[in-house]
Amino acid sequence: xxxxxQSPTHLIKxxxxxxxxxxxxxxxxxxxxxxxxxLGQGPQFIFQYYEKEERxxxxxxxxxxxxxxxxxxxxxxxxxxxxxxxxxxxxxSTNPGANVLTFGAGSRLTVL
Amino acid sequence: AQSVAQPEDQVNVAExxxxxxxxxxxxxxxxxxxxxxxYPNRGLQFLLKYITGDNLVKGSYGFEAxxxxxxxxFHLKKPSALVSDSALYFCxxxxxxxxxxxxxTGTRLKVLA
Numbered sequence: 567x568x569x570x571x572q573s574p575t576h577l578i579k580x581x582x583x584x585x586x587x588x589x590x591x592x593x594x595x596x597x598x599x600x601x602x603x604x605l606g607q608g609p610q611f612i613f614q615y616y617e618k619e620e621r622x623x624x625x626x627x628x629x630x631x632x633x634x635x636x637x638x639x640x641x642x643x644x645x646x647x648x649x650x651x652x653x654x655x656x657x658x659s660t661n662p663g664a665n666v667l668t669f670g671a672g673s674r675l676t677v678l
Numbered sequence: 679a680q681s682v683a684q685p686e687d688q689v690n691v692a693e694x695x696x697x698x699x700x701x702x703x704x705x706x707x708x709x710x711x712x713x714x715x716x717y718p719n720r721g722l723q724f725l726l727k728y729i730t731g732d733n734l735v736k737g738s739y740g741f742e743a744x745x746x747x748x749x750x751x752f753h754l755k756k757p758s759a760l761v762s763d764s765a766l767y768f769c770x771x772x773x774x775x776x777x778x779x780x781x782x783t784g785t786r787l788k789v790l791a
Binding site for chain 2: 597607608616656662666669
């Protein structure tokens, strides 16, 4: 079975631009979460979606948005990029009750 | 608010020796605790979890963790370290009533041959 897949793996943007990151969960998983991992720190929770509805949001500005599609895949969108948005963005899938997040390899965003 | 702390930025251990990576937690209610490992340029891989039951939890790759309620700790252990265990280790707690996971700052484990 394929694991959690994320695309793109690497990307470079400039300040003020917008970026969309994509995530496909493990087959059968209905919940997707997004985390931001800045170099040298632990992952920080951004969003959780279940059955296409937002179920949780971390302490991130409104420039960050996400959605989940009927096939349970998800997109994370970040507008008006800042240098501080440079990070590894991790997607994780799970089924409620399973209590274990399965992570993808991440999308590394560099903002210049 | 729920939180975890990893007091050591780095742990060095000789191959074949036992290893311990420390984690303490602060939660309201019963803790859901986890350990994940991250290899370079990779996502996080699940090692083990404590939800309820035995205080000694066994996980992947020979790792285990001991839940200690009185000391609010959940230290990761392995009886005999391998060079291939060298990686970044994260302790995490699930925020009660949500599916938000709160991660520690990570501990870099270096196993020396």
